[in-house]
Amino acid sequence: MSAAAVTKDVAREFGTPVAMVDLDVVDRNIRRVQAACDAAGLANRPHIKTHKSPMVAAMQREAGASGITCQKLGEAEVFAAAGHLDILISYNLMGRDKIDRLAALMPKARLTVAADNPVTVAALSEAAEKAGRTLPVVVECDTGRKRAGVESVGEAVGLAAGIAASPGLAFAGFLLYPPETAMAETQAFLDKASLGVRELGLEPAIVSTGGTPNLAHLGRIKGATEHRPGTYVYNDRMTMAAGAATLADCALSVVTTVVSRATSARGILDAGSKSLTADLGTLDGYGFVREHPNARIHALAEEHGFLDLSRCEAPPAIGDVVSVVPNHVCVVVNLMDSLVAVRGGKIVGEIPVAARGRIR
């Protein structure tokens, strides 16, 4: 059955707007990235922030993934409950609520947590003490992204020493999320930081790198032990723009209906910012309409996608169903309770987004 036919089937059965995932493409994406990690001698620890679905993590595990990465404790709770027990939480945790929940989760899963500051280290130590277990902690290092992460080798080594000295904690290594343009700087940082901790008698057993765009650089950071790719499982316009995917690699589309056509040059989709999100990145427009490549989604209201059809030779009519590749699939998935799964051009079920909204 053709792609167009299954899109219409999905619209008819579920109504629009609805997110549709092609599992054949997901399989291919998972296999390709697993093979790349294997070839580079790196463990593959996919970031579940993209799919938030234990069902998809199971596909990644079956293909050879060594564990999962979660951004938030709430995601880790959901995935641990679903049997994904080897979890890296790549985020600074702190505060009463997080300490108590982390202590409660520790006996149920094999956790590693990242830290870039002493407040987090103290919180992790309190949780570990409360759980009566040892918690491995990696030092998050910033090598140019200016997000989280210590800025200097000195801070990295100092924090490693602080972790090693904290009750209940064990220094486990380094967490990196290098900008694609800063491979040399990242290598230099890692080499010095590794030397520094070794002088203290500590071993960076884990050196974790991240990012789907960084798959192109897999194996370039010497000393890396694992990679945390996220978006590759579904892909989107952003990974395409980064050169990390082609349209054929985009597994998720938002199936939506043209519900208004006020003039020959204008149309309205029933997908707006509550389906596609306002995430623009550096892209032009809010999604790619597969059936009408010359259509442009130039603006969004909450439930309206504003279509500029002036460059379409055969613009869609009212009632036509189209499928839109979103700009940023991770935030789109986080709006959905479930995704419709298709395979071989047929609807095969639904994928619950079990950790949707687990932002804390």
Add this chain to the structure above:
Amino acid sequence: MSAAAVTKDVAREFGTPVAMVDLDVVDRNIRRVQAACDAAGLANRPHIKTHKSPMVAAMQREAGASGITCQKLGEAEVFAAAGHLDILISYNLMGRDKIDRLAALMPKARLTVAADNPVTVAALSEAAEKAGRTLPVVVECDTGRKRAGVESVGEAVGLAAGIAASPGLAFAGFLLYPPETAMAETQAFLDKASLGVRELGLEPAIVSTGGTPNLAHLGRIKGATEHRPGTYVYNDRMTMAAGAATLADCALSVVTTVVSRATSARGILDAGSKSLTADLGTLDGYGFVREHPNARIHALAEEHGFLDLSRCEAPPAIGDVVSVVPNHVCVVVNLMDSLVAVRGGKIVGEIPVAARGRIR
């Protein structure tokens, strides 16, 4: 108890990021807008897209609201099940799934639906026939916003005639969402369209206007019978920028923790685009930090808010909890399963966002 104290209580009890709603402010917003509608002689039919909570709609009803407005059928299903039975669906419905669900909902609620095209009219007629009931339909008219709605008086009158001639449907009036700058054009359109349908023996019993910014123009459209304000219930940076609210009218804040401080000028919040959304509108930055008015949230990753603290005299430390007024509260609420309710500086419960994610 002070605002700062309850913010910390919310963080301690629920963890961050979490959305907090001050019910004292909500009460005030509801009373103010109801009084304005009463004074203008307009029925108040609040748009529930902002709060998606039957609990909040009940507060609006108790204050005098005549019914509710829903953007999507899925919202109407949730609100009807919660006992809100007088519902205007201000959106073009079509397609098999919508027709069947609309037919199923008709016996359970007093529905009115908008249409701007014959495909929707045919779908509504099929649903009404299936339900064996009469469905009132209003013609959506565009008077400058270039979103949905017929563009000309001729189309409006023609569609009204088509509705009146369709089995199961009754022409009920006009749905307007005038730009704040197009009051005169809107009046002229409405006057001509009303004349046109009256010549056909049809009466525009409902003339519905919309928008929180348009509250400033309440009563200016002669012939209007009701208004559909949405955002006023919580307010946000966008309604503030539109002059429709002050900071004291903003009822919802995202409570978030500073989880990283790499340098003196930089900080990271644990609220990113999965909590605040990337919705920028025409604003600078992704939210207003109440405790640090000179801080600027200059970028968002999914779970990171990038703080520029260079203009803060007393920047927040790691672990500090702050509250952020979002740019666009409607899309933020749509990310949350529930909101923490406070009143008089104390936590009083949670508000389930029952229609969250009901985009279809």
